[in-house]
Amino acid sequence: MLHASAWRKAVGTLRFIAFSWAIGYGRRADLAPCVAIRHPGQVPQSGTRAGIQKKCDSIGLLLDSGSRPARRGSSGMTGLAKGGFYMLEINDLWVDVNGEQVLKGVNLTIPSGETHILFGKNGSGKSSLLMTIMGFRRYKVQQGRLSFKGQDITTMTIDQRAKMGIGLAFQRPPSIRGVKTRDVFNICNSNSVSCVELAGKFEFSGLMERELNVGFSGGEMKKSELLQLLLQDPELVMLDEPESGVDLENLEILGKAINKLLQKYLWRTRAKSGLVISHLGFILNYIEADTGYVLMDGSIHCRGNPRELFKGIQRHGYRECIQCQR
Amino acid sequence: MSEVRRNRAAQAKDKKAAFGTDVDLLQYQLLADHEGDALDLEALTQEDRDKIFQSGVDLEEKGRAGTFLQADHRIVHCAVKQPGLEVLPMAQALEEYSWLEEYYWQAVDVDADKYTAQAELHFQNGYFIRALEGQRITTPIQACLYMKHENTAQNVHNIIIAEEGSELNIISGCATAPHLQSGIHIGISEFYVKRGAKLTFTMIHDWAEEVMVRPRSGIVVEEDGLFLSNYVCLKPVHSLQMYPTTRLTGPGAVARFHSILVAPPGCELDIGARVVLEAPHTRAEIISRAITTGGVIKARGHLKGLKPDVKAHLECHGLILAEEGIIHAIPELEAHTAGAEMSHEAAVGKIAEEEIEYLMARGLTEEEATATIVRGFLNVQIEGLPPELQAKVDQAIEESEMSML
Numbered sequence: 001m002l003h004a005s006a007w008r009k010a011v012g013t014l015r016f017i018a019f020s021w022a023i024g025y026g027r028r029a030d031l032a033p034c035v036a037i038r039h040p041g042q043v044p045q046s047g048t049r050a051g052i053q054k055k056c057d058s059i060g061l062l063l064d065s066g067s068r069p070a071r072r073g074s075s076g077m078t079g080l081a082k083g084g085f086y087m088l089e090i091n092d093l094w095v096d097v098n099g100e101q102v103l104k105g106v107n108l109t110i111p112s113g114e115t116h117i118l119f120g121k122n123g124s125g126k127s128s129l130l131m132t133i134m135g136f137r138r139y140k141v142q143q144g145r146l147s148f149k150g151q152d153i154t155t156m157t158i159d160q161r162a163k164m165g166i167g168l169a170f171q172r173p174p175s176i177r178g179v180k181t182r183d184v185f186n187i188c189n190s191n192s193v194s195c196v197e198l199a200g201k202f203e204f205s206g207l208m209e210r211e212l213n214v215g216f217s218g219g220e221m222k223k224s225e226l227l228q229l230l231l232q233d234p235e236l237v238m239l240d241e242p243e244s245g246v247d248l249e250n251l252e253i254l255g256k257a258i259n260k261l262l263q264k265y266l267w268r269t270r271a272k273s274g275l276v277i278s279h280l281g282f283i284l285n286y287i288e289a290d291t292g293y294v295l296m297d298g299s300i301h302c303r304g305n306p307r308e309l310f311k312g313i314q315r316h317g318y319r320e321c322i323q324c325q326r
Numbered sequence: 327m328s329e330v331r332r333n334r335a336a337q338a339k340d341k342k343a344a345f346g347t348d349v350d351l352l353q354y355q356l357l358a359d360h361e362g363d364a365l366d367l368e369a370l371t372q373e374d375r376d377k378i379f380q381s382g383v384d385l386e387e388k389g390r391a392g393t394f395l396q397a398d399h400r401i402v403h404c405a406v407k408q409p410g411l412e413v414l415p416m417a418q419a420l421e422e423y424s425w426l427e428e429y430y431w432q433a434v435d436v437d438a439d440k441y442t443a444q445a446e447l448h449f450q451n452g453y454f455i456r457a458l459e460g461q462r463i464t465t466p467i468q469a470c471l472y473m474k475h476e477n478t479a480q481n482v483h484n485i486i487i488a489e490e491g492s493e494l495n496i497i498s499g500c501a502t503a504p505h506l507q508s509g510i511h512i513g514i515s516e517f518y519v520k521r522g523a524k525l526t527f528t529m530i531h532d533w534a535e536e537v538m539v540r541p542r543s544g545i546v547v548e549e550d551g552l553f554l555s556n557y558v559c560l561k562p563v564h565s566l567q568m569y570p571t572t573r574l575t576g577p578g579a580v581a582r583f584h585s586i587l588v589a590p591p592g593c594e595l596d597i598g599a600r601v602v603l604e605a606p607h608t609r610a611e612i613i614s615r616a617i618t619t620g621g622v623i624k625a626r627g628h629l630k631g632l633k634p635d636v637k638a639h640l641e642c643h644g645l646i647l648a649e650e651g652i653i654h655a656i657p658e659l660e661a662h663t664a665g666a667e668m669s670h671e672a673a674v675g676k677i678a679e680e681e682i683e684y685l686m687a688r689g690l691t692e693e694e695a696t697a698t699i700v701r702g703f704l705n706v707q708i709e710g711l712p713p714e715l716q717a718k719v720d721q722a723i724e725e726s727e728m729s730m731l
Contacts, residue, residue, distance in 0.1 A: 137679070137683065162689040173684060174684050177702065178706075179698060179699060179702035180702075
């Protein structure tokens, strides 16, 4: 006989699944799985269109349907941040690092409350895009415009952007000798949250007195990054491969942190936006992703339902995605 | 005995030192006993007190087991508040204890160079501190050598003895009066750490821009003894050169040196530590953090392993915060046996852009990020240092940051 508490747990889990379905899949029913982005000078060849469409369908992609991803109709939100602007708008962004073109005409818009995911091979420009949004000086904007909540941030310094509400969890954060993790947490802490309590909750207390990232494992670094962001509480949360190098047990804990960061369960009033890089797609289990992109060679090639997109990539690789739009 | 010593000194009085700019000692006045202002503790001005306080010496004597204060060549104050501890002016100690001859000029050679020679030929006191056998004096003892008279030479000789199984924590501040510009300080310090004893020596220097400083120290650590030296020099000085030698003579002896150095423009710091591991199972560590804001720093280190099963590490990290600054790390490892495990690590450069930008992404301005990294760089947590002395070191660092950035 099942114990009463086990029953309650089972019922709770079922309720939770139903709830997740209602807010997750239900909401995305009208969302096109993928929109291939047509680049200037690239004309779709009408003769083969039907054939390609068929192939794309099989991997969950659609050719350019001309529509933007639908926003949450049910919640009545417009997707615009306060003042009627998008959280993030990137127009025709060209970026150069040490003389090498790393971004080539990226266009991307993230409405308030939405989380978008970037897929792409190593070296496709995903991290470069995040670093450019954050304002790192090595990433020189040659052309184009970045705006955050309607304000042009293209020439702003990193700290100005951070203070406005942009936060980045680094893929490979630097080690800083002599600077304690606790000190960096205090720097991030914008809401006078108890750092000690937060660290305790995420099983991080033992690392607080250590020098930042000195001798940390991959998973510990990722955790440190996410906790820093939780303290910083940015409106635009950028995560650069938050799950890579993390063991399964810690993946759960990190998932929890990411949920919290992106307000996964606050779908009606969600105000946080996210831009997340993922290789492995695990992250899709922990966040409510609205739109996915495939980045190839410095530009965005497809846009669509992130789960479908990821399935397609798993099945056929990134190359197919590009094939699709031609 | 003393005759022989004086002869050796006389012969070395023009002998140049192995390192550092050569100083013409004749240009400095040697105060005779009757010269200069006689001082007692009450006669010290507030300015003097502040300067002395900044170098870690609290004239209120709160939380201190003993105090020694010498201004120029004169003893200002000498007091002991704890049994088992002796603090005496060196001249008096030499008079009272004939056995002190066995320690006097034994860890440092009297004819090493012109500075040791001058300290012998023109002896101007200094301090004698001793913890009696088995006495653990955990409360710090403070000693201050203060220079007040313009363009003079201060030649002191100190002996510190931690008898068997005892413990001593000394904070030694050296400073110059606020308006003093030039002078030379020669300080002979001989440390004897007996079997199972522990001696912590924390030295904070606060000199003036034209002052030359030539400390000459020797340390002998016996079986299972521990010698811990912390040296902090964050204020401008014209030229400071020292290269103390430590001998670990008994199995299990340990010596650790930490130095935190800042060289502003016009300042030359040539600072090192040498440890000879003469017995098996001895350990040594030399760690320095050096920052130049325009001055020259030579960070030397020499580890000499003579017996198997010894372990030693040498580490120098340097930060260059101004284009014209120079940091020269000169680490030397010398193993005379296969069983010596010795390593060194040196890194010199400017602050990594990546680290600054990382902290900027957390909301700090570029200046704040730089200050945080510099503070972290200097923040050496010294193992075994009593919290009170660590607080003094931290305070000195904090004060210097303001002027540095």
